[in-house]
Amino acid sequence: MSLTPAEKKLRKLARLPGNCVCANCGTASKVGFSTICIKYHTFVCSNCKSSHQAISHRCKSLTMSTWNDAEVEELRLKGNDYARRTWLKNAPPIGSGGRPKQGDHIDVFKRFVLAAYERKRYYGEDEGPQAQAPAAVPQAPRGVAPQAPPVTRQAPPVRAPLAAAPAPAPVADLLDFSAPSQASSSQPVPAFEANFDAFGSSTPAPAPAPAAPQSGFGFISSPPAAAAPKPTDPFAAQPTTTSTPASTSGFGFIKPPPAAAPLAPAPTPVAAPSTSSGSA
Numbered sequence: 001m002s003l004t005p006a007e008k009k010l011r012k013l014a015r016l017p018g019n020c021v022c023a024n025c026g027t028a029s030k031v032g033f034s035t036i037c038i039k040y041h042t043f044v045c046s047n048c049k050s051s052h053q054a055i056s057h058r059c060k061s062l063t064m065s066t067w068n069d070a071e072v073e074e075l076r077l078k079g080n081d082y083a084r085r086t087w088l089k090n091a092p093p094i095g096s097g098g099r100p101k102q103g104d105h106i107d108v109f110k111r112f113v114l115a116a117y118e119r120k121r122y123y124g125e126d127e128g129p130q131a132q133a134p135a136a137v138p139q140a141p142r143g144v145a146p147q148a149p150p151v152t153r154q155a156p157p158v159r160a161p162l163a164a165a166p167a168p169a170p171v172a173d174l175l176d177f178s179a180p181s182q183a184s185s186s187q188p189v190p191a192f193e194a195n196f197d198a199f200g201s202s203t204p205a206p207a208p209a210p211a212a213p214q215s216g217f218g219f220i221s222s223p224p225a226a227a228a229p230k231p232t233d234p235f236a237a238q239p240t241t242t243s244t245p246a247s248t249s250g251f252g253f254i255k256p257p258p259a260a261a262p263l264a265p266a267p268t269p270v271a272a273p274s275t276s277s278g279s280a
Helices: 005-014 046-054 069-077 079-085 106-118 182-186
Strands: 035-037 042-044 059-061
Touching (some): 035 046, 042 046, 042 079, 046 059, 046 106
Antiparallel strands (some): 035 042, 035 059
């Protein structure tokens, strides 16, 4: 059985990319769908077909029904892309907000079809195919290789010149005794000058000696205060001193008691006269 010109056009419409994806649930088919909803001019999957028929939307088969030129022309002007721009313009993404996806229960499909087409919950005004389809890319003529668009390169930003880093200070090797350092060679070394002020007469005066403590023993006198040392010239001849014998006492500041007077010799006893000779 040969196909009529209208049926040939219809089969070409069914294989268009926009019509190979169900407008309601996003189910895709490589060869197109075999059911068409006449009232809304959409190519639908089997679940959406059952949902449309459940609310008395007329559907026809692509291969088992007869088609005339007016019906085919209406499908060419509308189709699934038109339904997306109008009936489903404000619908939520597929699989969320009550919109069915492939594999959902049939009741989800029925509720969505009823809300979208009978109650017009997601309806919006058609803004034309340009609002949905991307801008067409101009094709190069046959036999001419397409030219790549020119690449615009931006000049690198100009950076301010960096300030010169200060020269590092020379490092002196303290263990190198073979050559003098740069600092020592650049600065003159002062000559050595003898200074004998430490041995001169600028010796500070000694502090006064503390007062001698009072002793409770009258026969012990306090030692005399030491005389302040006189500054001496280290280069003058030192006088020789004669040492005196040291005191035998360990306490030099204690005076010995005065010597006692010699005692008188004891008298010799005189013998008494015998009484026996007188009586004779």
